Amino acid sequence: MKFSDIIGQGRTKSFLQRLAKSERVPHALLFLGSTGSGNLALAVAFAQLLQCENAGEEACGDCPACRKAAQFAHPDVHFSFPTVGANAVSTDFLKAWRSALGENPYRDINAWLQQLGAENKQGNITKDECNAIIKKLSLKAFEGRYKILVMWLPEYLGKEGNRLLKLIEEPPEQTIFLLAAENQEMILNTILSRCQIVKTELLGDDDIVEGLHRKRSIDPDRARQIAFLAGGDFNLALQLADNPENDDARFLLDWFRRCWRGNGVELVQWTEAFAKLGRENQKQFLQYGLHFLRELMALVATGNTAVRLRPEELSTAQNMAKVLDFEKITQLAGLFNDNVYYIERNANPKILFLDTSIRMNHILKNEPF
Numbered sequence: 001m002k003f004s005d006i007i008g009q010g011r012t013k014s015f016l017q018r019l020a021k022s023e024r025v026p027h028a029l030l031f032l033g034s035t036g037s038g039n040l041a042l043a044v045a046f047a048q049l050l051q052c053e054n055a056g057e058e059a060c061g062d063c064p065a066c067r068k069a070a071q072f073a074h075p076d077v078h079f080s081f082p083t084v085g086a087n088a089v090s091t092d093f094l095k096a097w098r099s100a101l102g103e104n105p106y107r108d109i110n111a112w113l114q115q116l117g118a119e120n121k122q123g124n125i126t127k128d129e130c131n132a133i134i135k136k137l138s139l140k141a142f143e144g145r146y147k148i149l150v151m152w153l154p155e156y157l158g159k160e161g162n163r164l165l166k167l168i169e170e171p172p173e174q175t176i177f178l179l180a181a182e183n184q185e186m187i188l189n190t191i192l193s194r195c196q197i198v199k200t201e202l203l204g205d206d207d208i209v210e211g212l213h214r215k216r217s218i219d220p221d222r223a224r225q226i227a228f229l230a231g232g233d234f235n236l237a238l239q240l241a242d243n244p245e246n247d248d249a250r251f252l253l254d255w256f257r258r259c260w261r262g263n264g265v266e267l268v269q270w271t272e273a274f275a276k277l278g279r280e281n282q283k284q285f286l287q288y289g290l291h292f293l294r295e296l297m298a299l300v301a302t303g304n305t306a307v308r309l310r311p312e313e314l315s316t317a318q319n320m321a322k323v324l325d326f327e328k329i330t331q332l333a334g335l336f337n338d339n340v341y342y343i344e345r346n347a348n349p350k351i352l353f354l355d356t357s358i359r360m361n362h363i364l365k366n367e368p369f
């Protein structure tokens with residue numbers, strides 16, 4: 001993986017490039033941020049840059065080291081990550097790991113554990129894994145300039161992390177730890193204090209739009225809508241992109257939530273994102289909203305869950321049925337109907353939907369206009 005494969009994170013990339021050039025790489029770096037922001041991806045790309053035989057600003061992608069690293073199979077880049085089973089070690093799952101990294105280095109821990117068939121089992125980084133790491137890193141480098149350990153989610157070490165303290169504190173020559181973590185509080189302080197922390201921020205909407213275009217060829221309008229819901233997490237953006245039938249449902253639910261809270265800033269943000277969708281998408285969304293409200297009305301009237309809603313929509317509708325009566329749903333449907341009419345007549349969407357959001361807040365909270 002090269003830096004150019006990773007979306008956004010320009011500042012962190014330049015920092016790492018300078019670090020690699022300086023030849024004074026700290027022996028332990030902790031990439032702190034959500035996996036969906038790309039912290040694991042950055043650690044993996046940095047490992048390749050460090051091993052590349054013709055590295056400039058970027059790994060060359062062509063030398064033998066790069067070719068192996070691109071397959072996540074460089075003999076001096078080791079991977080460690082949560083697995084399932086009391087005595088499990090990462091090498092048992094290396095094949096699944098390589099394909100997961102190749103497919104989507106932004107994926108979250110739940111998706112990874114599901115892929116391992118964990119069902120309800122907890123993931124962990126075991127005692128045996130710690131011993132295996134100590135053994136691997138005590139060997140001489142096979143062919144690389146460095147021996148590198150990329151560890152995803154050291155949070156899962158728990159107290160077994162104590163076994164690695166000495167190694168991280170006094171690592172063998174040319175040994176580098178690259179840890180990618182999400183939750184600082186869940187890591188032993190003694191490990192934290194030995195690492196230089198590199199924070200990876202959530203991605204900007206523009207980065208996500210560009211990433212969706214690059215990885216899924218999604219047009220900018222739809223990508224903006226997805227970016228808005230993804231809140232800086234590219235993994236979530238990919239999930240939304242891959243399940244388009246849920247877009248409207250999620251967008252509607254998000255809108256209802258914001259209208260319920262009635263926070264002005266949140267409502268303005270929502271209307272600005274909505275205004276960018278274009279008239280046809282706005283109309284389609286409102287039609288979907290009307291469909292949802294009709295089914296919700298049937299649910300409230302009959303208590304019968306045999307309505308035309310998908311399972312996740314039904315659970316939203318059931319929650320809403322607790323706080324909305326027939327009268328309120330009728331008022332909401334009236335608003336949606338009016339808006340279809342206004343959109344067709346070229347109303348300014350920002351003004352129209354901010355006004356609608358405020359009205360929805362009043363209806364939901366049972367306040368007069």
Ligand SMILES: [Zn+2]
Pocket residue numbers: 051052053054055059060061062063064065066067
């Ligand atoms: Zn190279």
